[in-house]
Amino acid sequence: MVDGTELQTPLHDEHVALGARMVDFAGWRMPVQYAGIIEEHTAVRTGVGIFDVSHMGEFRVFGVEAKAALQRIVTNDLDRIEELGSALYTVMCDEDGGVIDDLIVYHTGDLEYLIVVNASNRETDWDWITSHLPEGVETADESDRTALIAVQGPGALGVIAELTGPGWEPPQRFAIAEATLGGTPVLVARTGYTGEDGVEIVCHASHAVGIWRALLSFAEVVPCGLGARDTLRLEVGYPLYGSDMDRGVDPVSAGLGWVVPKAKTGYIGAKAIARIREAGPERKLVGLIVSEGVPRHEYPVLHGGSEVGKVTSGTFSPTLGHGIALAYVPVALAEPGTALEIGIRRKVVPAVVTRPPFVKETSLSATRS
């Protein structure tokens, strides 16, 4: 942060009391792990893990013209969330098609949208969105008074059902609904960043500790840090803003063409993206699998001994037991099965291009089949 002090979420003291290892992340003091990344990772894949993601930004946009105005800002089509309570993953781009951020837009009211953005982009996004809204569209930055707790894993909905009491029906995947958790009014969104089924709880900051403790009162619920959040999202190939995409890359190259409907026009960056689509992207974000070593951010990707790209995200996959990575490579080398190499410090190890997700069978994939 500008003045050098780290921000704290409403759950900061809970993390410290639980013995979390705290690190600086995007200006926030956040838990990177409690018991251990692999243990927490496994809890989410097989049981229930909870994450404090209150550092993320929450904006509200209201007004009769809110939808039309947001349509101009985001690439995905808000017609897809006409139904109240539905949500949309999207990016927003600059005029050149460069990704400003990825975000989720929730249709929370007749004339109202809730937008959740990355912590690292909160100020940039707020400035970008508010400067591109016409007069008459109202906005509120709710980030400081809002806490966000992700409850993820095959057992997540069971825990939420226990807290809401009988009669609660979980929202559909990618939908949001009001709920009462242990007497506290909250919003429950069936979204997440782990590849597992589960929810994200949006609540007032003053209720965060109570909800966090209520969740941890279940023996099977494991507190998880940003370390496990990163390995979980990477196993299912979810890109991370700032590592796998930024202003210098367009959504088509980043593998996010699916949030940029071809039929939609008139949004910021539409012309540039149409040109990129027409010409075809020069490079693409691909998955890479290695059998030895752990690829990490910025490690070179090689083909026949020459550097052809760089690892944007890499880790050891606790589920698969080997290294996995995302990297931008020239389109000619982006076909699944292509044999490349990654320079892992002193060694050059073989790497095979694959189409993410690396981990295909999860409680979330099961809800789709």
Place this chain on the structure above:
Amino acid sequence: MYPKDLKYDREHEWVRLDGDVATIGISHFAQDQLGEVVYVDLPAAGDTLAAGDSFGEVESVKSVSELFCPVTGEIVEVNDALSDAPEVVNEDPYGEGWMIKVKLADTSEVDGLMDADGYEAFLAEDE
């Protein structure tokens, strides 16, 4: 946490001297800081190391850390079991989690390392 019969260096390796052979691994502190170890890269037996030389790497999910040899000599044995079971470094850093054995040219080199009390004091001032 820090056995009294071992010597320690500032890079968080430990040394156990047995005759003229030094067994080397990483300390409880080092394994705790790394978190769950997923990969250990060690040299081959027969290599010669000088004090301060890098002899390999240990990786956790989150980070990678270079290993430095606190003594001078020839590697006579390498703990190959760690390639299949790197987590042993966390579970038993002073026992099954050992990494290499080095035959020393000069056993008095070990006297220059910290004893357990000295190492704990070093850790305390580092915090």
